[in-house]
Amino acid sequence: MMEWNMFQIFLLVLLCVTVSVIGQCSVSTQCSVCDPGGRAVCGSICPKDVALPANIVYLRVDNGTCDAWARQGTLRPEYFGTYNDLKVLNLTQAHVDRFQPVAMFTSMPNLIELYLSHNLIRSFSPTAWTGLSSLEHLDLSHNTIVGLVAQSFSKLINLKQLDLSNNKITMQIPDTAFAGLVQLKTLSNNPISNIGSNVFQPLVNVETIQMNNLTLTNISNGLLSNLKSLRTVDISDNSISSVANDFLTGTTLDLLDLSNNVLTSIPSDAFKNSATPPRILNLAYNKITQISSTDLKGITANRLDLSGNPITTVAGDAFDGASISYIDLSNTGLTSLPNSTEAWLKGSTSTINVHNSNWQCDCNTVWLVELLISHSNIVSPTCGANSQYPGQLLSSAAIQIRDVCKSASGENNLDLTLTDCITDTA
Ligand SMILES: *[C@@H]1O[C@H](CO)[C@@H](O)[C@H](O)[C@H]1NC(C)=O
Ligand SMILES: *[C@@H]1O[C@H](CO)[C@@H](O)[C@H](O)[C@H]1NC(C)=O
Ligand SMILES: *[C@@H]1O[C@H](CO)[C@@H](O)[C@H](O)[C@H]1NC(C)=O
């Protein structure tokens, strides 16, 4: 037993010596250290207290236990000042509270990615980022940032991705908060209820803006106007009841997600005022009650999702002049479509999804029954509980309905309900 322990210890010592000679890394149980020029991962110790190779390119500190952090939550430049080759500094959940002094990263001209999510950062000065001229990716999500100041990120001339999600930004964001971010491609931001018209204007190359799951109530004038590189905008899960007619002017979006808001009508003017309307328009789960004669007129899109809205009325000419490949009207309040939409449905290659569960499968629906039999571009509704075919797909009941109503119409009873039809033909 005794000898075995001695042997183990001998092996361990040999291993440590071998590693530190070959890798020229100090071996610590708190830091797993890589080869020179490679990675170091410190689980529970401050990097300044271990001799890491000076030329490491990746440094991760999972749970900062540097004395100063634990006591004051303050990040000091000397903790990393010797690692000038760093490309990635990962301080996710590392107890970072603030930076001291403000110019924290001046020795890292090669840093490309900086992860500071899940910390306690409340604010920072624009000079905090001095020297990070190569930085492309900054993750500040899951902190307690309360506001942004003018020029907050203007030192980050190469930044492409900025994540500010899950902060507590309650102050009005100055128009120049994002000034200088001319390379930015993706913004996951968290400005609370009110975003001024000009806040996004400096982001001349931005491709993606995420403003989902905030407390926005409206979209202000010209908010995204003339952002020509913008392709994807997510404004879902807010409380938006109105959008400015010109908020998309000059844009060519692939996707605009406005689902789960409280819009009561289709904001078609905003779509029509864009350079080209968003190819995918998601308006699902709003409070839209109708599709008017003009809502869709002149709109060209791949997909329009209106599912989950309490739509009960569709104008007879609602689809005329629209060029939309897929219209989703499932799970709405619809129980029928006006028969004057027949011509458009017949002539169009678009798919229309009217999968609703309360369809009135009566003789007035025969025209749709005929279309369902001959055309595959309509997703069938389900007959309502009060209809003659409760729970059945209209497409399944089609032949029966057609036969029953045809013989009824032979007796000139076109407008009778199906129940009447059956009684009459019995
Ligand atoms: C950063 O570190 C966290 C844990 O602290 C880890 O989950 C995450 O994957 C790391 N990210 C990168 C890009 O290294
Ligand atoms: C982080 O470090 C503190 C202080 O050393 C410790 O009490 C805590 O358990 C650690 N948390 C995790 C998730 O490792
Ligand atoms: C837009 O929302 C902001 C913040 O909630 C509010 O102050 C402003 O009055 C709203 N504007 C309009 C036109 O509703």
Ligand SMILES: *[C@@H]1O[C@H](CO)[C@@H](O)[C@H](O)[C@H]1NC(C)=O
């Ligand atoms: C939305 O935000 C709330 C807090 O504001 C959060 O609890 C929830 O998980 C978020 N939902 C999504 C889908 O991100």
Ligand SMILES: *[C@@H]1O[C@H](CO)[C@@H](O)[C@H](O)[C@H]1NC(C)=O
């Ligand atoms: C179309 O529907 C209207 C009202 O629902 C009805 O008066 C008219 O007879 C129908 N036309 C045809 C051709 O079925």
